[in-house]
Amino acid sequence: xxISFSPVEARIIGCLLEKEVTTPDQYPLTLNSxxxxxxxxxxxxxxxxxxxxxxxxxxxxxxxxxFIQEVTGFGSRVTKYQHRFCNTEFSTFQFSEQVKGILxxxxxxxxQTAGEIRTRTNRLCSFADVKEAETVLASMAEDSKGPFVxxxxxxxxxxxxxxxxxxxxxxxxxxxxxxxxxxxxxxxxGVHAGTEERLAYLEDEVASLRExxxxxxxxxxxxxx
Numbered sequence: 001x002x003i004s005f006s007p008v009e010a011r012i013i014g015c016l017l018e019k020e021v022t023t024p025d026q027y028p029l030t031l032n033s034x035x036x037x038x039x040x041x042x043x044x045x046x047x048x049x050x051x052x053x054x055x056x057x058x059x060x061x062x063x064x065x066x067f068i069q070e071v072t073g074f075g076s077r078v079t080k081y082q083h084r085f086c087n088t089e090f091s092t093f094q095f096s097e098q099v100k101g102i103l104x105x106x107x108x109x110x111x112q113t114a115g116e117i118r119t120r121t122n123r124l125c126s127f128a129d130v131k132e133a134e135t136v137l138a139s140m141a142e143d144s145k146g147p148f149v150x151x152x153x154x155x156x157x158x159x160x161x162x163x164x165x166x167x168x169x170x171x172x173x174x175x176x177x178x179x180x181x182x183x184x185x186x187x188x189x190g191v192h193a194g195t196e197e198r199l200a201y202l203e204d205e206v207a208s209l210r211e212x213x214x215x216x217x218x219x220x221x222x223x224x225x
Contacts, residue, residue, distance in 0.1 A: 004169045005107075008058045011038050011048060013067065014107030016083040017100065018043075021124050028071050028080035031056060043120070045109040066090070093145065098136050101125035103148065103165055111152060111164035137163050159203045 005013065015037040020027045029037065035055045041047050059081060062068040069084050086093040086100060095103065101124035102117055109120065118133040127133045140148040147166055154161040 003167050005167050006058070007168070008038075008048075008050065008054065009062055009067075010107045010165075010168050011044075011050075012055065012058055012062065013083055013085050014104055016068075016081065017085065017104040018108065018124070020083070021101075021104075028082035030078050030080050031059075034059075034081060043105075043108060096136075097125040098127065098133075099140055099148070102133075102136065102140065103167075106149065106163070106165040107167070111162040113160040113162050115160060117163065157199060159207065 012034065015034060016027075016029065019029055019033075019037055026033060031052055035050060035052050038044075038050050038055060039048055059068055063070065067083060067085050069082050069090070071080050071082055084090045086095050086103075098121075101121040104124055105117055105120045106112065112120070114133045114137060115130050117137070118127045118130050121127070127136070137149055137151070140146060141150060141163075149163050149165055152162045152164060
């Protein structure tokens with residue numbers, strides 16, 4: 001991607017995308033509201049502690065790149081800010097509700113599994129199940145104007161792969177470095193690929209058995225009623 005947001009830029013864009021949908025009556029956001037949104041302790045990874053001066057400086061940079069628009073009016077003399085990142089008449093990108101929701105949570109929380117993304121986008125869009133989320137993510141990874149996301153190699157001991165957005169070279173580097181470090185530690189500890197595969201297989205089997213048990217419980221409940 002030609003776009004490369006800094007961590008603070010990604011946080012600001014993610015907050016504006018989120019609040020546009022979840023609190024439309026308060027959008028566009030004032031500098032104070034945007035700073036508060038950036039520093040939220042919930043639905044943010046990592047948690048930041050930005051001051052208004054830092055947010056203001058970052059907004060100026062985003063304005064210069066035409067990702068942010070300053071607006072006045074709306075019954076107030078206070079300057080407010082709205083994004084021009086996507087789905088506006090000035091935007092290059094016109095995303096579906098699902099794609100926009102996915103990008104929002106990835107910008108706010110970094111790399112996540114399809115299951116986590118499905119759960120965390122529930123206020124922004126809806127997915128019938130994890131498979132639908134995976135289908136949308138796959139299309140985003142192959143989009144002609146993108147790719148917008150990448151599926152990361154599954155981490156040792158983890159059942160599902162994570163996805164991350166490609167609007168920040170810095171984040172890509174950090175995730176790659178983290179995964180390399182984990183792989184090195186496991187090698188030094190003498191953990192072999194065969195063991196990892198067996199563990200992953202057993203985790204998948206346990207998950208499948210849990211699903212079957214839940215289905216049986218539902219059927220028994222229906223019969224008892």
